[in-house]
Structure formats: C-alpha cells, structure tokens
Amino acid sequence: MIETPGQTIGPFFGFALPYAGDSQLVPPGHPDAVQFSGLVLDGDGVAVPDALIEIWQPDAEGSVAARAGSLRRDGFTFTGWGRAATDNSGRYSFSTLRPGGEAPFIAVTVFARGLLHRLFTRAYLPGYPPDGLLSSLPENRRRTLVALEEGASLTFDIKLQGADETVFLRFDNSSD
Amino acid sequence: MPTIPGVANTPPSSVKLASQEAINAEIALIAGGYERGSQPESHPRLDYLPYRSSAKRCPTNDLYRTDPELIERTAPVFGQQDVGPFDSDLTVQHLGAPIGERIVVTGRVLDTDGRPIAGQLVEVWQANAAGRYIHVRDQHQAPLDPNFTGFGRCLTGADGSYSFTTVKPGPYPWRNHHNAWRPAHIHFSIFGRAFSQRLITQMYFPGDPLFDYDPIFQSVLDRRSRERIVATYDHEVSSHEEHTGYRWDIVVGETPMVNR
C-alpha cells in the first residue's frame, strides 16, 4: 500500500499536543533523574520556538519499557517516551533516566513549523565506544550526535541546517 | 542549498510577500522537474521553497541511512488509562454544541502490508468551523467558538480503526505569501509499531478548491501520494439527522529491517 505522506506540524499544535507531565519521564526529584535538554536552531543559528521534540529510550538497564501511561503518568512507571515543545528561546527539556546499553542513546524525533516531515536523530551518551553509526561518520558530523554530559545534565542541541547540521537518520531503503 | 534572499522564517511586515502567481509558478516548476524523474517520493520535499518557512529549517545533507537499533524497531505503548472516554468527540467537550457542519472522520491505521496497527494512539487538532484555532498566536479575524477546542485523541481498535466526531474546519489565511489560504484540514498525529513509523500529517477534504494554491499540500510531489492525504466522502459513515461522514485510512511506513 502507498504510504501516507507526512505534513508539517504547523504553528498551532501548542494547545493540543503538549500536556501536563509530557516531558517528565521521571519526576525531576527522582534520585537518578537527569535533565536532557538543548536548543533547536535554524540555518541562521536562530532559535526555533515552535518545535516539538519527542524522545523514546530504553531504561537504565537497556531494556525497552513497553509500558503504557505516558499521557497520564502515575509518577512511578518509566514508559521511556516523552514529549516537549520548545520555549520562546528554542529550548526543550526532559527529566529522564540515563539510557542503558553498550552504546546508549536517546532516540529523538523533531517536528516544527517549516519542517514538512519529521526528522529522526540519536543523542548518544558520551564516553562509550562508538557503535556502527558513529564509526561510519566523519568526526565533524559524529559529534553532532553526542550529548554533552555535566553532572546530572545531558545537553543536546539540534541544528536543523548549516555548518554543524545535526545528522538526521532514515531507517528504510526508500528514497525518503 | 538554494536560498531566497530576504526570506526569513516569519516575514516581517516590511518584506514584500510573493504573489500567488509567483508561488504557483514555483510550484509548477518543481512539479515539472518531478514528473520528469522516475523515483516515486512518498513524502514531501523537505527543501520546498514555495513553503517559505522551510528555507532555514530544512537539513541540507541527505538523511543518513542506518540500521535501526532495538529501540527504533519498537514503539511507545499507550493504554486505556491514557485516553478518556470523551476524548474522541470534539463536539461534547464544552457546555454547548459547537457551530459548524457536524462530521465523523473514521478509518484505519495500517502498515504498508495492510496489517492493522492496533491499540495505538491517534491525536487530532484543527481550526473551528470559521477557520480559527484557539492557539494564542492565531490572530485570524474569524471568531473563536466558546464550545470548541479542536483537540481529540483515541486508541485504535483491534482492526486499526479510529473515529472522531467533530465539525468541519474552515480554511484559514496565513502569511506564506500574499492572499495565502490553507485548504481545510485536520492535523493527525500517528504512532506505528516502530519508532521509525512515527507520522504527523494533515487530512484534507475532497475537492477543495484551494489545493492548487497551497504549497504545503503541493510539497508532496507524487500525485498518488498526494491523493493519500485527501479523505473520501462516505455516505455509509453519514448518519440520519446526525452528521456527514468521511473515511480516511492512514498507512505508516515499512517496519524497518536490519540489513546486516
């Protein structure tokens, strides 16, 4: 069957898609909570205040949670999924757990006004041996996929266009 | 990377907006180039300059092909606790009934093999019957409707089906170019069985006279793919003295394989 094409999220999702607790995969007071945050920037380095970022990640042991309850969070269940709209300064922020695994990363989806179709990328934790994807990239592109870690914060800026453009991914064999 | 001088993300009022004729000419030029190509493109072009806001927001590198890891071959899970019983009826969210043509939009979420995506989250949002969003940044002069928010969600059934009761949204103006109007549409947010099947799109109504003038609709260059975002009027979905009915199936991308 022919796939349904994507279309831009547009500027007016703010009353609909964000919801209370959307960006808190764990409560910020959780002993293992980390802040995963960054800026979304356009080709001029200007902040994108109308982007929506979603994350999907394994738990601290590297397992896929596969549990419901992301929209009405109970404060105890780690579902591995979250959503955050950027603020007026183009910043998104999640409260989450460090993902586990051999080359751990947080899978990221980017939507924005001006972006006709969603983008996928990965935010790797620093300090692990590079996996297949990272190894295949030249150094200047590889570093766009690695978060900066400082204490309990992981910083991952997303550059839609330009010199330090983030590597965006596709997983299929189509021309998409 | 093609650029258009003087085009910012949101054109300041001092920037002269392009005419509809100029936008149509750009649309026709790109469409002509596509017809001569051979590879069908199932999704919109990211660098599609008739949609001015894409100029500084589209990546210039090709998407980088990689094998999906386990997390990318799975999808977030939603359950009944996430969705309220009235979330799929946008006409009962306030004290009174909203103004507008009452419609039901229904269909199935499927993969490219036609298998249903069961128990998965569908979210919709839209303008009211006058073409106005409740969003604070929508300054269109059309009235708000105190009885309409324009947001709904539901989980798909075992057969992948979803259904929303709502009112038909109106077309609305935007500042992409002079006299720019969006065809009436409902925004849809869809999850598949894998992270890579995540989709946000827009559903349009059949026969809309604004299709030819809209760069967002036209950014899908393949005609058969473009037809996929237009719903069908379905008299079987219409209900006696209740509402008219539209049917729209949504097909998410292939489940990714690992090609090692």
Ligand SMILES: [Fe+3]
């Ligand atoms: Fe819209």
